[in-house]
Amino acid sequence: MNYSYLENKELGEALAYYKSKLQMEGFSLGTETADVPSALDRITSSAVYARISSPHYNASAMDGIAVNAHDTFGATDTTPVVLKKGKGYEVVDTGDPLPDGRDAVIMVEDVIDIDEDTVRIIAAAAPWQHIRQVGEDLCQDEMVVPSNTRIEPSTMGAMLAGGISQVEVWKLPRVGIIPTGDEIVAPKADPLPGEILEFNSTIFSAMVRRWGGIPVTYPIVPDRYELIKGALEKAVSECDIVILNAGSSAGRDDYSSMAIGELGEVHVHGIAIKPGKPTILGTIYGKPVIGVPGYPVSGIIVLEKIVKEILETVIKSPLRTYPKIRAVLSRRLMSTLKYEEYVRMKLGRVGGKLIATPLSRGAGVVSSFVKADALFTVPMNTEGIEASEEIELELLKTEKEIENTLVMTGSHDPLIDVAYDLMRKRNPERYVSSSHVGSMGGIMAIKRGEAHVAGIHLLDEETGEYNRAYIEKYLKGQDIVRIKGVKRSQGLMIAKGNPLGLKGVEDLSRDGLRYVNRQKGSGTRILLDYLLKNGTIDRDSIYGYDREELTHMSVAIQVATGSADCGMGIFSAAKIYGLDFIPICDEEYDFIAPAEYMDSPIIRDFLGIIKSGEFRDKLMELGGYSTEGCGTIL
Numbered sequence: 102m103n104y105s106y107l108e109n110k111e112l113g114e115a116l117a118y119y120k121s122k123l124q125m126e127g128f129s130l131g132t133e134t135a136d137v138p139s140a141l142d143r144i145t146s147s148a149v150y151a152r153i154s155s156p157h158y159n160a161s162a163m164d165g166i167a168v169n170a171h172d173t174f175g176a177t178d179t180t181p182v183v184l185k186k187g188k189g190y191e192v193v194d195t196g197d198p199l200p201d202g203r204d205a206v207i208m209v210e211d212v213i214d215i216d217e218d219t220v221r222i223i224a225a226a227a228p229w230q231h232i233r234q235v236g237e238d239l240c241q242d243e244m245v246v247p248s249n250t251r252i253e254p255s256t257m258g259a260m261l262a263g264g265i266s267q268v269e270v271w272k273l274p275r276v277g278i279i280p281t282g283d284e285i286v287a288p289k290a291d292p293l294p295g296e297i298l299e300f301n302s303t304i305f306s307a308m309v310r311r312w313g314g315i316p317v318t319y320p321i322v323p324d325r326y327e328l329i330k331g332a333l334e335k336a337v338s339e340c341d342i343v344i345l346n347a348g349s350s351a352g353r354d355d356y357s358s359m360a361i362g363e364l365g366e367v368h369v370h371g372i373a374i375k376p377g378k379p380t381i382l383g384t385i386y387g388k389p390v391i392g393v394p395g396y397p398v399s400g401i402i403v404l405e406k407i408v409k410e411i412l413e414t415v416i417k418s419p420l421r422t423y424p425k426i427r428a429v430l431s432r433r434l435m436s437t438l439k440y441e442e443y444v445r446m447k448l449g450r451v452g453g454k455l456i457a458t459p460l461s462r463g464a465g466v467v468s469s470f471v472k473a474d475a476l477f478t479v480p481m482n483t484e485g486i487e488a489s490e491e492i493e494l495e496l497l498k499t500e501k502e503i504e505n506t507l508v509m510t511g512s513h514d515p516l517i518d519v520a521y522d523l524m525r526k527r528n529p530e531r532y533v534s535s536s537h538v539g540s541m542g543g544i545m546a547i548k549r550g551e552a553h554v555a556g557i558h559l560l561d562e563e564t565g566e567y568n569r570a571y572i573e574k575y576l577k578g579q580d581i582v583r584i585k586g587v588k589r590s591q592g593l594m595i596a597k598g599n600p601l602g603l604k605g606v607e608d609l610s611r612d613g614l615r616y617v618n619r620q621k622g623s624g625t626r627i628l629l630d631y632l633l634k635n636g637t638i639d640r641d642s643i644y645g646y647d648r649e650e651l652t653h654m655s656v657a658i659q660v661a662t663g664s665a666d667c668g669m670g671i672f673s674a675a676k677i678y679g680l681d682f683i684p685i686c687d688e689e690y691d692f693i694a695p696a697e698y699m700d701s702p703i704i705r706d707f708l709g710i711i712k713s714g715e716f717r718d719k720l721m722e723l724g725g726y727s728t729e730g731c732g733t734i735l
């Protein structure tokens with residue numbers, strides 16, 4: 102196997118080295134002329150000077166009369182001055198040129214009409230009062246904006262006022278994006294196993310567009326060296342920067358670095374960031390060609406941390422950065438010493454504390470960016486960060502969104518998504534951050550003050566009663582409110598038609614049967630263990646007892662796709678995937694919340710939703726629920 106060795110260059114060092122190479126090779130965007138009205142957000146390539154003054158004549162700043170200030174001197178209530186039209190004044194409106202010889206404007210409110218042609222003035226006018234003199238805004242040949250400056254809406258107005266209709270700007274960078282891979286196919290709804298839907302180019306082009314570049318997406322290139330080389334040559338001839346996606350690591354078909362090296366030069370291959378390790382920084386004909394790893398999260402990070410920086414150097418203007426915010430880490434975060442690591446985080450304001458919780462760290466989990474509120478950079482040479490430590494993050498959402506977020510945790514149920522959607526329909530300012538840590542995890546999060554509400558379904562093995570005993574045991578001394586949730590049908594999810602003829606839990610140890618379990622601390626796991634304890638089956642005899650999934654949906658999907666024969670879960674999840682279902686019991690899924698939040702608008706909105714008819718109707722559609730009394734305080 103041909104496995105090439107990658108460097109592990111620190112990000113800052115790699116960028117500095119690469120930028121110096123780009124500068125040496127003369128990488129720059131040309132300039133072009135743009136019409137001012139369409140030059141918003143373009144960057145000036147040279148200073149812009151006013152060709153005419155603004156205003157270019159002395160103009161009345163008010164509606165009133167234009168006078169000679171001298172004529173009004175001495176005017177008071179008792180010694181008014183009387184002026185005759187034509188001889189002593191002219192009527193002017195705001196913006197009118199000042200009539201010859203006049204040097205002051207008196208506002209119409211301060212003028213007393215005697216007749217059509219005669220007025221009385223009872224206060225002296227100061228010379229040049231209420232007049233916009235030539236050049237008040239801009240003088241001819243005065244600089245409107247310097248070089249390398251972003252053109253704002255007001256800049257456009259000032260340029261036009263200064264007699265400028267066209268402006269020299271830097272060309273917009275054309276960023277070529279080449280997706281590669283034999284297994285990569287255009288997006289469709291029914292991909293075959295092994296086919297990977299191509300969506301990276303859509304993410305990358307949207308990012309490039311946000312940064313003011315022009316994305317140019319090329320067709321998917323199969324893993325063939327000559328084809329990749331050909332695509333690179335074409336893109337380099339048509340674009341200013343080229344992103345070659347996937348094939349960056351050192352696998353059998355990873356030709357990126359070889360092709361860049363043959364057409365130009367590879368300056369860096371391998372950066373100490375995670376995700377994004379196998380990134381390639383190269384040049385072809387002096388243009389940057391960046392080999393971006395195939396995994397979408399790696400791609401987003403590499404675009405954000407590297408491509409954006411390279412764009413900035415030629416765009417000559419800083420691109421959007423994210424504000425920093427400090428938060429408390431909710432659970433321990435392990436990291437590798439070798440890399441700077443970027444972790445997507447959820448944020449929520451609970452009580453006075455801003456709590457940050459890490460999301461899935463898989464490089465393929467693009468939805469982690471959809472859910473993320475913030476990005477946390479764990480520095481290199483850090484083994485991990487302890488729970489409760491204060492950390493600094495880059496804020497991806499607005500602070501207002503974070504403040505308006507209901508932090509919900511505990512056991513997973515599709516009803517959480519239903520409630521979230523209804524909450525947003527009713528009040529678009531409301532957000533829900535939900536994490537699925539199981540019922541016991543939910544209780545612990547409430548205990549630590551890290552969530553507003555948790556969903557739990559915990560069977561007390563002694564009494565057969567749900568939830569109460571656990572709250573009393575684990576949240577002793579805390580003022581906790583239990584909110585009645587739903588009854589839901591728990592049972593075994595099995596393939597349609599029950600091909601194995603399963604009847605119940607007693608069949609789980611059957612030879613050849615593949616079970617998929619839920620994680621420890623989840624109510625469903627506790628229920629299974631309770632059933633096993635009361636039955637005759639030993640957990641060790643269940644194939645797959647240790648295979649853990651975090652949600653009902655993910656258990657159901659394993660059964661639906663045939664990677665497991667059976668898993669325990671709720672009816673609604675089985676129904677979503679068209680599975681058969683063997684009911685075992687109706688369990689009580691309730692919510693718990695610290696009493697102090699019960700009057701907060703966030704919890705009141707939530708209670709309003711779970712008591713609503715819409716919510717009930719949606720749960721009936723999902724099936725397997727009884728919603729009687731949902732939302733009442735127990």
Ligand SMILES: Nc1nc2c(c(=O)[nH]1)N[C@H]1C(S)=C(S)[C@@H](COP(=O)(O)OP(=O)(O)OC[C@H]3O[C@@H](n4cnc5c(N)ncnc54)[C@H](O)[C@@H]3O)O[C@H]1N2
Pocket residue numbers: 280281282285297298299300301302346347348349350351352355376377378379393394395396397399464465
């Ligand atoms: N033996 C090793 N294997 C891998 C290593 C390693 O060090 N040793 N590094 C891993 C890391 S880290 C990364 S990152 C990836 C980088 O892989 P490549 O850049 O070579 O990309 P591919 O293997 O071709 O693709 C990976 C993965 O990315 C997804 N993908 C690719 N293109 C697209 C697209 N256009 N749209 C959506 N998704 C895409 C897809 O899931 C691919 O499977 O290598 C690891 N392996």
Ligand code: MOO
Pocket residue numbers: 374375376377378379394396399464
């Ligand atoms: O370095 Mo890879 O980009 O972690 O997934």
